[in-house]
Amino acid sequence: MAADSVGEVNGDRLGVVVVDDHPAVVAGIRLWCAETDRLEVVAGGPTPAVAWTSPGSEAAVVVLDLQLRGMREPGWGELTRLVAAGRRVIVYSMRDDERTVLRSLDIGCATYLTKAEGEAHLVAAVLAAVDDQPYLSPALAGAMTVDRAPDRPRLTERESQVLLAWFQCESKEVVAEMCGLSPRTVSGYLDRVRIRYARVGRPARTKASLVARALQDGLIGLDDL
Numbered sequence: 001m002a003a004d005s006v007g008e009v010n011g012d013r014l015g016v017v018v019v020d021d022h023p024a025v026v027a028g029i030r031l032w033c034a035e036t037d038r039l040e041v042v043a044g045g046p047t048p049a050v051a052w053t054s055p056g057s058e059a060a061v062v063v064l065d066l067q068l069r070g071m072r073e074p075g076w077g078e079l080t081r082l083v084a085a086g087r088r089v090i091v092y093s094m095r096d097d098e099r100t101v102l103r104s105l106d107i108g109c110a111t112y113l114t115k116a117e118g119e120a121h122l123v124a125a126v127l128a129a130v131d132d133q134p135y136l137s138p139a140l141a142g143a144m145t146v147d148r149a150p151d152r153p154r155l156t157e158r159e160s161q162v163l164l165a166w167f168q169c170e171s172k173e174v175v176a177e178m179c180g181l182s183p184r185t186v187s188g189y190l191d192r193v194r195i196r197y198a199r200v201g202r203p204a205r206t207k208a209s210l211v212a213r214a215l216q217d218g219l220i221g222l223d224d225l
Contacts, residue, residue, distance in 0.1 A: 013040040014130050017056035020065040020092070021046035025115070029063060032119045039126055048078045051087070060130050062089045063122070066104070074100060076107065083108035083205075088129045092122065096139055102216075105209040106202070111135045134167065134208040141215070152217035153196035162189040164220055167211055 016033055018026045018041055026044035033039035043056035046068060050056045062082055066074040074095070082089050091104045091112045101112045110129040113121055114137075121137050128135035155163065165175045166186070176183045190210075197204045197213055204210040214220045 012038065014038055014061070015040060015042040015055065015059035016061050016063060016126060017042060017051045017059035018044035018063045019046075019048050019051055019068070020044065020063070021069040022065075025065070025092075028119075029122065032123050033126070036123060036127070038130070039123070048075070048082075051082065060088065061110075061126050062087050063092050063126070064089050064109075066091055066093045066100070067095060076103070079104065079107050079109060090122070090125050090129055096142075098142075101139060102212070105140075105206075105212045108205040108209060110206060111137055111208045112140050113137045114139045131170075132207065133170065134206075134211040136211060136215075140208075140212060152202075152219075153193075153200055155193060155196065155219065159189050159193055160219060162186055163193055163210070163214060164224055166190060166207075167214070167220065167224070 016029070016039055018029050020026050020029075026041070030041040030044065033041050042059055043050050045056075048064075048068075051059070051062045051064075056062075064075075064079060064082070066076075066079065068075060074093075079089060079091065089109045091109045092115060093100070093112070094115050096114045096116075104112050111125050111134065113125055117137055117139060125135040125137060162175060162179055162181070165178050166172065169175050169178065172183045172186045172190075175181075176186045179186065194204055194210070197210075202213060204213045211220075
């Protein structure tokens with residue numbers, strides 16, 4: 001879902017829909033986005049329905065609170081449905097426990113932020129999401145611990161090299177130039193890395209989740225990003 005073809009509002013601005021049951025949070029995100037030259041909150045509300053009906057259904061990014069009023073458990077089902085529909089979802093939650101963060105990434109959210117991280121991180125994360133780039137928030141970095149997963153896949157030296165270059169670059173074309181490969185070959189290496197993770201039951205469907213996996217497994221460090 002390319003940012004230049006989905007979610008555009010008022011010229012070059014990109015639409016954001018906020019699913020949150022606290023009006024002050026919706027108002028705050030609306031203000032933060034309005035202060036940029038690329039983003040605009042087009043809809044906000046206390047239930048996921050706001051992301052499925054116009055104008056929220058056309059928004060480029062969904063900012064989702066996992067724990068809405070009346071829920072006993074986080075809204076894993078709704079996050080799964082949004083991701084399956086091809087939506088870019090940023091989880092924005094009061095919860096900061098490692099299990100919730102990593103499960104959100106497993107499902108396929110673009111990134112995970114806590115509400116304590118505020119304006120600078122949220123705006124940066126939304127901008128990264130519309131450009132299909134990973135964003136490593138403090139909450140996400142804190143959830144990553146080297147060698148926690150006993151089932152981490154083993155990558156070849158070339159796969160690791162391409163993976164790190166892709167994390168550091170804006171496009172596969174730039175990676176190809178850096179590594180002396182064709183863009184198709186770069187895509188092939190990245191596909192093989194994803195397959196390796198899928199085979200051990202730890203899928204990494206998005207660039208953000210692949211960054212998280214690589215950090216968690218010690219394949220890269222925070223200083224590499």
